Amino acid sequence: MATNLHHGHEESHLKSSDFIKDVVIGMSDGLTVPFALAAGLSGAVGSSSIIVIAGIAEIAAGSIAMGLGGYLSGKTEQDHYSSEVKREHHEVENLREKEIEETKEFFANIGLSEEIQEKATEEIARDKDRWVDFMMKYELGLDKPDPRRATKAALNIGISYVVGGIIPLSPYFFIPVSSEALKYSVVATLACLFIFGYFKSRITGVNAIWGAIRVTLIGAVAAAAAFGVAKIFEH
Amino acid sequence: MATNLHHGHEESHLKSSDFIKDVVIGMSDGLTVPFALAAGLSGAVGSSSIIVIAGIAEIAAGSIAMGLGGYLSGKTEQDHYSSEVKREHHEVENLREKEIEETKEFFANIGLSEEIQEKATEEIARDKDRWVDFMMKYELGLDKPDPRRATKAALNIGISYVVGGIIPLSPYFFIPVSSEALKYSVVATLACLFIFGYFKSRITGVNAIWGAIRVTLIGAVAAAAAFGVAKIFEH
Numbered sequence: 001m002a003t004n005l006h007h008g009h010e011e012s013h014l015k016s017s018d019f020i021k022d023v024v025i026g027m028s029d030g031l032t033v034p035f036a037l038a039a040g041l042s043g044a045v046g047s048s049s050i051i052v053i054a055g056i057a058e059i060a061a062g063s064i065a066m067g068l069g070g071y072l073s074g075k076t077e078q079d080h081y082s083s084e085v086k087r088e089h090h091e092v093e094n095l096r097e098k099e100i101e102e103t104k105e106f107f108a109n110i111g112l113s114e115e116i117q118e119k120a121t122e123e124i125a126r127d128k129d130r131w132v133d134f135m136m137k138y139e140l141g142l143d144k145p146d147p148r149r150a151t152k153a154a155l156n157i158g159i160s161y162v163v164g165g166i167i168p169l170s171p172y173f174f175i176p177v178s179s180e181a182l183k184y185s186v187v188a189t190l191a192c193l194f195i196f197g198y199f200k201s202r203i204t205g206v207n208a209i210w211g212a213i214r215v216t217l218i219g220a221v222a223a224a225a226a227f228g229v230a231k232i233f234e235h
Numbered sequence: 236m237a238t239n240l241h242h243g244h245e246e247s248h249l250k251s252s253d254f255i256k257d258v259v260i261g262m263s264d265g266l267t268v269p270f271a272l273a274a275g276l277s278g279a280v281g282s283s284s285i286i287v288i289a290g291i292a293e294i295a296a297g298s299i300a301m302g303l304g305g306y307l308s309g310k311t312e313q314d315h316y317s318s319e320v321k322r323e324h325h326e327v328e329n330l331r332e333k334e335i336e337e338t339k340e341f342f343a344n345i346g347l348s349e350e351i352q353e354k355a356t357e358e359i360a361r362d363k364d365r366w367v368d369f370m371m372k373y374e375l376g377l378d379k380p381d382p383r384r385a386t387k388a389a390l391n392i393g394i395s396y397v398v399g400g401i402i403p404l405s406p407y408f409f410i411p412v413s414s415e416a417l418k419y420s421v422v423a424t425l426a427c428l429f430i431f432g433y434f435k436s437r438i439t440g441v442n443a444i445w446g447a448i449r450v451t452l453i454g455a456v457a458a459a460a461a462f463g464v465a466k467i468f469e470h
Contacts, residue, residue: 040292057275226296
């Protein structure tokens, strides 16, 4: 709506960018879960090679599961939208009185007088397509989804997950002793989580330093827990 | 809004239940990713014990990362809402003309005449709190978040992930040869994914059998990819 005309509201505008949302979803799990898994295995397994295999398997599994999950939820959203549009068109044609009641109810809820409720409803009901659009958006709260959204979401999320996951895993490619590789992985990943958290927070309009610390802490806690749990099960 | 009064719209009402949404988020990744990881490792590692350790580390890492991620996004939503409410209150008090313009613009966009735009705006602007509520919801598209939402989301998502992840992993606890354990894991997990997909689809109002097949396929594809990738890196 008028969001993009609203000075100082750039954050909320940017926030709604689907591409950025996808990258944030994929990258935050991609940086965190393979990192924590590799750290956890480093507590139980001495050789890096097994950790590389587990890490690669996790990145393949996670990126496909999240990417296809994004695809599926995009498709579901589209199906849901089309079936609701059909229903609203049907109701506008065949249950006109009921739709008029619901439209009046909307105007009553936002605080308009009986007189203006009547008049506004009458004006909206003149153009059936516009009326259906109005009901979709404000009665049901549904925005028209982009038809290519599902495919885009799958690719954005999946690729971001792979990019995020390669970072914590890369030291294990080059350093054969897992406890050594872990040190580099921790430093590199926490630094990337901090930078990622910083930009993510700026985009969503939250305090950037505090947001960066929160994101970094999540990664550190998940890795420490995985390390501890793997140590317990090793014995 | 009127969604729950709307006959036949129970699906969209149920769909918005936050608890169910959380369980679906946690359980779909919990069933899929540890399953695919264990399957992938079974292609490269003969002994179940290493797969149990990796699986447990992944479940700890994944549940904490997703749970805390849910907490963080709940908190961010709250912070964003409060800062926008403050801004709208400030604008209603100090930039009245601009807010009146924006309110008129909303009514113009939904298709009302100049006359009704004026009158409706005048009526809404009489009660400042109501006016702010209106701007939050329909200009910015923000709903008031539940203050305990962040904590609830963290627990619901995290626990669902653990419950989902235990299922594919459990055969590896009892069967020491990983390729043997994999068979039981595949059967148990695909069956659970099918049942889970069935109920998830019924809740979101999509065709249930087709939805169940889609969810099961995602898990199978992710597991097969992880298995293949781990086999390649083993050599």
